[in-house]
Each structure stands twice: as structure tokens, then as C-alpha cells.
Amino acid sequence: MKHILLLLPLVLSAAVPQQLRFAINGDPKMFDVLMVAESNSETIRYLTAGVLLRVNRTTDVPQPELAESFQVKEGGRAITFKLRPNLQFSDGTPLTAADVERTLRRALDPKSGSPTGDTLRAGDTAPEILVANPREITLRYKAPKPGIDRLFDSVGIAPPVQTKLPPSSGAFFVAEYQPGTFVLLRRNSHYFKRDAKGVQLPYLDSIRLDIQANADIALTRYQRGEFHLINKLDADSFDRLQKTQNNSVRSLGPSLDPEFIWFNQAPAKTLPEWKRAWFTSAAFRHAVSSAIRREDMARIVFKGHAHPAVGPISTANRFWVNAALKPPVLDTKGGLAQLAKEGFTLRGNVLRDKGNHAVEFSLITQAGKRPRERMASLVADDLKALGIKVNVVTLDFGSLLDRISKSLDYEAALLGFENVDADPSEEMNVWLSSGAQHAWWPAQKTPATAWEARIDKLELAQAAEGVRANRKNLVDEFQKIVREEEPIIYLLNPDYLVAVSPSLKGVQPVVVPPQILWNAEWLRFE
Amino acid sequence: MTRPATILLALVVVLGLAAPWLAPNPYDHQFRDMASASPQPGFPMGTDDLGRDRLSRLLYATRVSVLLAPSAATISVLLALLFSALAALPSRLVAWTLSLANGIFLSLPWIFLFIILRSKLSLNTDPLVSVTLTFALMGVAGWAIPGRAFTASIVEMKDAGWLLQARAAGLRPWRIATAHAWPHLWSLALVQFRILIPAYVLSEASLGLLGLGVADPMPSWGNLLRDLQHPDVVQANPWTLAPLALLVLVMICLESLTPSRKAAL
Numbered sequence: 001m002k003h004i005l006l007l008l009p010l011v012l013s014a015a016v017p018q019q020l021r022f023a024i025n026g027d028p029k030m031f032d033v034l035m036v037a038e039s040n041s042e043t044i045r046y047l048t049a050g051v052l053l054r055v056n057r058t059t060d061v062p063q064p065e066l067a068e069s070f071q072v073k074e075g076g077r078a079i080t081f082k083l084r085p086n087l088q089f090s091d092g093t094p095l096t097a098a099d100v101e102r103t104l105r106r107a108l109d110p111k112s113g114s115p116t117g118d119t120l121r122a123g124d125t126a127p128e129i130l131v132a133n134p135r136e137i138t139l140r141y142k143a144p145k146p147g148i149d150r151l152f153d154s155v156g157i158a159p160p161v162q163t164k165l166p167p168s169s170g171a172f173f174v175a176e177y178q179p180g181t182f183v184l185l186r187r188n189s190h191y192f193k194r195d196a197k198g199v200q201l202p203y204l205d206s207i208r209l210d211i212q213a214n215a216d217i218a219l220t221r222y223q224r225g226e227f228h229l230i231n232k233l234d235a236d237s238f239d240r241l242q243k244t245q246n247n248s249v250r251s252l253g254p255s256l257d258p259e260f261i262w263f264n265q266a267p268a269k270t271l272p273e274w275k276r277a278w279f280t281s282a283a284f285r286h287a288v289s290s291a292i293r294r295e296d297m298a299r300i301v302f303k304g305h306a307h308p309a310v311g312p313i314s315t316a317n318r319f320w321v322n323a324a325l326k327p328p329v330l331d332t333k334g335g336l337a338q339l340a341k342e343g344f345t346l347r348g349n350v351l352r353d354k355g356n357h358a359v360e361f362s363l364i365t366q367a368g369k370r371p372r373e374r375m376a377s378l379v380a381d382d383l384k385a386l387g388i389k390v391n392v393v394t395l396d397f398g399s400l401l402d403r404i405s406k407s408l409d410y411e412a413a414l415l416g417f418e419n420v421d422a423d424p425s426e427e428m429n430v431w432l433s434s435g436a437q438h439a440w441w442p443a444q445k446t447p448a449t450a451w452e453a454r455i456d457k458l459e460l461a462q463a464a465e466g467v468r469a470n471r472k473n474l475v476d477e478f479q480k481i482v483r484e485e486e487p488i489i490y491l492l493n494p495d496y497l498v499a500v501s502p503s504l505k506g507v508q509p510v511v512v513p514p515q516i517l518w519n520a521e522w523l524r525f526e
Numbered sequence: 527m528t529r530p531a532t533i534l535l536a537l538v539v540v541l542g543l544a545a546p547w548l549a550p551n552p553y554d555h556q557f558r559d560m561a562s563a564s565p566q567p568g569f570p571m572g573t574d575d576l577g578r579d580r581l582s583r584l585l586y587a588t589r590v591s592v593l594l595a596p597s598a599a600t601i602s603v604l605l606a607l608l609f610s611a612l613a614a615l616p617s618r619l620v621a622w623t624l625s626l627a628n629g630i631f632l633s634l635p636w637i638f639l640f641i642i643l644r645s646k647l648s649l650n651t652d653p654l655v656s657v658t659l660t661f662a663l664m665g666v667a668g669w670a671i672p673g674r675a676f677t678a679s680i681v682e683m684k685d686a687g688w689l690l691q692a693r694a695a696g697l698r699p700w701r702i703a704t705a706h707a708w709p710h711l712w713s714l715a716l717v718q719f720r721i722l723i724p725a726y727v728l729s730e731a732s733l734g735l736l737g738l739g740v741a742d743p744m745p746s747w748g749n750l751l752r753d754l755q756h757p758d759v760v761q762a763n764p765w766t767l768a769p770l771a772l773l774v775l776v777m778i779c780l781e782s783l784t785p786s787r788k789a790a791l
Contacts, residue, residue, distance in 0.1 A: 236756070236758060240758055293558075296558050299561075300558060300561045300575065300576060300577070301575075360650065361650075362649035362650050364649060373742065374575065374576060376742075377556075377576055377742055377743060378556070378576070380743075381554075381556050391649065391650050391653075391741075392741065392742055392743075393649050393741065394741070394742075395644070396641065399641065399644065399645060409649075410649060411649065411650075
């Protein structure tokens, strides 16, 4: 009898179904790990594709995965991987350096159109690939490749033959797909990883991703217990869930994603020179920044689930953020004083420039994105204190994108970034003056200002720097310049809010994608 | 039923027109420490999520909506009557051309034309100009559906015995149109007018998503109705339903004032 009682917990534990269920908001476009270009396929790739190394989401340090070791060589020009012995795909076929080579060559083939290939190439040049033996492979670039090791966090090793539901090299494989309904992943019994007790991972038997476009329905199904997690909640849903299921919601603190405004500084035909003169004035930008009540914005728009942003790098990114920087302080008087030095005068309730033009500009933002619409309304109201009239215009995303990136027919914009990596190189295309996403003046032929030239140098230098501490110094200086010049006026970092069923164990949610799922092989139900 | 409906409708119009005097607060003032407040002294209907007084916004929204939505509906109905009357002319070519125009108007993806309109307008366009243009375009775009109904009715009339009798009696066409045909069309025109008003109010709410319609902070029934997308907001403050109630009330009043076809005849 005693023995039976001792066995009872084991029996009960075995009875707990080890299937994780959650919602994705649309069908994955494909299961080919090299062709992933949208978030739902990205989630499935993360769960199914084995990678040579994985950036640990809690420490931000790359760690070996399919490779038992890796070494960055030649000042960041080359990287060598040594694979683990006896690796296998989920169908039992061996995984060797030849598979890695084939994967890389297919990704790098311009005909394949693989987004993975775009990140691996240096400009138009592909790296040299050298296979020393079935367990060792080297990639060599002609010049140092920024963050060469981190690139491989998203390079899934593809199977020899692409089928409709291809075998995988990761913790799970795609077992079934019902378009519009669900994707079913099952555990890969050939996966290499084991826990400290020698138990093979993953713990979960399967993961079912239900395709549910409506976030409200997904929330209701979570409340009914049909889903075990929600990887991203808005502030209203978080508060609603907190009232009924307080133990299942978690705020991870400020996210990596900033919300900000910027002014068009490009010499666009539609922008009068006198308005451009305001926007290119750092004093004007500082004055605007100092009149915005960020605390109100966090409290009213995000129900307190947001924090004033300090700059391009969030305080959540503890290593890379410049700790000396603090969020801008509300100082309307100081702002008016700065404007007065630049020749602006406040007459009645209207601010006028040297040419007696009333200061008025339009602020565009994305229609239907309620938090951004609300933030824009608050900014418009705050700037009345400076005598500035702001016309908030909400546009559909296509029109908005066209105006800020092609026609440049706009004056100011309010948007946000969704960062998928904590590394400072993530936003390189925004900060390089030649970058297509250099928000305030895209694709400059030469830097328009001395400080933009300095940012260019710092960005390129940090990307090529191998010593982390030296790189940090460069990144700190870059953040300091951004604060001094404020080409982008940072507003807030909304908090990252998630919901996880208390029965799911092993959860270590982080603000870096894929948040709750980053250690999926360690998740289990008890 | 007609008198109470008239009184109520007049009351709504007066409330809208008198908004600047009746509203307890400016419609765009943000009482930030009172965001999403429940009804209380000073804010009889509570405040919205930016702390703006709901009652003041509803009064101003009534002004925008009771003036512009019926104006757009009037444009649609008048255009529809005009084109349908032309279609009744003996010329087959004119009838065919108008029928073709009707078909084209019905099948055009109007949403894209609204997007083009927005792209052509300066971003600093006055909100009043933007909203007037939007409603005007809605009015022009909306003639095709009532146009079909009017054309069918006019075609039916052409073979009616009373019309032959009027012609035989030697009545002039203008006299036939005003004294005999118009009473037949009047009730239909009123019905179409009534149908178009809520359609335009709701269209304006949808167009807000494209940056058309009534831009914030100016209120309209349409953009106030967008709050209904959030059930928790409605649950927390039932006054959120006030614009919907007002819209329904106006529709009922218009319904009561619309004579039935039989009565009109």
C-alpha cells in the first residue's frame, strides 16, 4: 500500500496532458525555415528550427546549441562552428556540417530570395564557406561582420529535402496544419538536449497554435482555460484580466519598443523652408520635448503600464542603455526660453518665428492604433503651452508609410519601433545617415550635420568592435548625442505585459522576442 | 405620433445648434486627472479616456452630425431624383447611359477614392473643411442606391392608368410631374433619406480610420460611437451609449414623420 501511495504522484504527474495551447493571429505563410518573413512563421521557426547558437534571452549572451562550440576569429571576419556529435533531424536522418553548408548556400543564393540570406550577406557579397570535416564549418567575410555570432540565432538548419511539413532540427516539428484553424507541433524525439537528470527535452509532447485573428476572442478563450498563454497583452486587457485572474498576468517592465515623434528635416518640396528651419533647430526640438508630459501619457494612455523613455535604447536593455541618461524633464518655461533664443516669440497664445509665421504643424500617426491616436492628442494639447498648434492627422498605414519613406510629404510623425533584438546594431538602418529608415531624412548622400557624421562613425565602429566593453563606450556616446540633438523625441516605453497559466512551469518571460516561448523546450505542465 | 416626433427632432437640432451655450465645458479640454471618470457633478455623463467631458462632446457632436449627415443624404436623394427623372425621358440613349452610370457608381470601390481624397488634401487642412468635403463626397457617392429605387418607381408610373388619363386630359408634363408623379415619389424619397442618415453617420465613423471623417479633437456621433468597440468602457460608464441612443431616437422620429406610400397617395 505504501509503495502504491509513493507512486501516486508519478502516476498523477504522468496524467497531466503536456500540450501547450496558445493563439497566433494568422496563418503562417510557410514552414521553410529560410523563407520566414512574418511573425507567425517566425514563432513556428523559433520552436521548430535548430540553430547553431542561441542568444540567451536573459543574459543576452550567445550560447552553443547544435554547435557544441563556436569561435569568432580574425577580428570578427570569420566564425567557426564545431557541431555536436550524432545530431539528427526529427525524421532520424543525420545532421552534419554538409547540412549546415547546404542551408547557408541556399540562403545566400540570390535566386532563393531568402530573408535569412539578406542578413548573412555583407552588402552584395556572400561569405566564403569552408567545411573542414563533418563536424566543423567556417564562414569567412572579407571585412569584419557586425555581430557575426548573433546572426546565427535566426539561421535555422533546413532539412535536405523541403516537403509540405518538413522535418526539423529543433525541439519540435510541424506534425499537422489545418489552414485557418491550427498548427500542431510535436516533440522531436531526436532532439539533442537533455536536462541535468539526463531526461530528454522538450518536456512538452506537443504545442497547438490556434489561428485566432481577434485578440478579444483570444483573451476570452484564455480566460476559459482554452489557451495557456498570451504573449502580448495591451494595457486594457491586462487590467481586465488582473481583476479576474490576478495570478496569471505579469508585467515584465519596460519593453524594448519605444514610442516617439520626429520632425521631417529633409528638403522636401512640400515643406516650406521656414518650417524646415524650425525642424532642423535642436532648440526647437528640445522645447517640444520639454513640454510633453510623459507621465500623463503613461498614466492615461497605458493605464500606468509604461515608462518615460530615455532614448533609443530602453532601460529594459540593462547592459546597453546609457545609465547616465534620465528621461527628459517637463520644463515648459525652459522650452520657451530656448525658443526665445532662437528668435521665436509668444504673442498671446500663438508662438511666432522670426518671419512672423505662426508655429503650426501636422502630426501624422497610424489610424486605428488607439494608443498612438491618444498620445498624439496629448502631445497636441501639451504643446498649446508653448503656443504651438498641432493638427493631428490619422492615416491608414500604407499612406503613412508612403509619406514618411517615399514622398516625404509630412511635417511630424508619431510612431514606434518593435525591436526583436537587444543588440544596438538592431537599429543601424535608422541611425546611419545613408539608411533607408533614417527617419528624419532618409538615405542622405553625405551626413547633413556634424553630429550625424559622428553617429555614422560610432555606429560603424561599435558594429566592428569585438570587445564588449569598448563597444559599450561607443554605444554610450551615440546615445548621448541622440539626447543632445533629439532628432527623434522619445516618449515612452510601454511595459511588456503577458498572461501565463499558473499550471505552466519553467516560464522565464523576457521582453525580447519570443518572450514566453524563448525557452520552450523547458516548459512543462504540473 | 407626428407631433411628438417633430418636437423631439426639433429638440435634438436645437441642442446641437446651441452646443456652445449649453456645453458645461469646452469639448476638447483634457481634464487629465479625471480621465475615464464616472458621472459626477461637473461631468454629468463622465469623461472619456483623455478626460474630456462626455456631455459637452455629445452636444458638439450632435451639431456636426445633425447638420452634415442629413445634408449628405439630401445631396444623394436630390441627385438620385434628378438622374432618375432623366432616365424617364423617351431617349433610350440617355436611359442606357444613366443606367450604366448607376452600375458604375454601385461597383466603384469608394474607399479608395476617399483615400485619394485624403492624399490630395493638405495635412494642415482645417478639420471643418475636411469633414465637409467628406460628407459631400459621401452624398455624391451615395445617389446610386436610391437612384435604382426611384428609376423603378418612375418606370412603373409610366405605364400607370392615371398617368395615361392625365395625358389624355391634356395636362402639361410639368403639371403631371408636380401634381401627380411627385406625391408618388415623395414618400419613397423620405424613406431613402431616412435610410441614408444613419448609414452616413456610421460611414463617417469608419472613415475616421482612414484619417477622413471628423478629426480629433472635434467630436461627431461617428467618432463617439467608436467607444462602443470597447465593451469594458461601456460597462464602466453606460453613458457611452448616449450617442447611439440619440441616433436611434432621431431615426425613430424620422420614421414617424415618414408618410407611408399608401397614405401619401
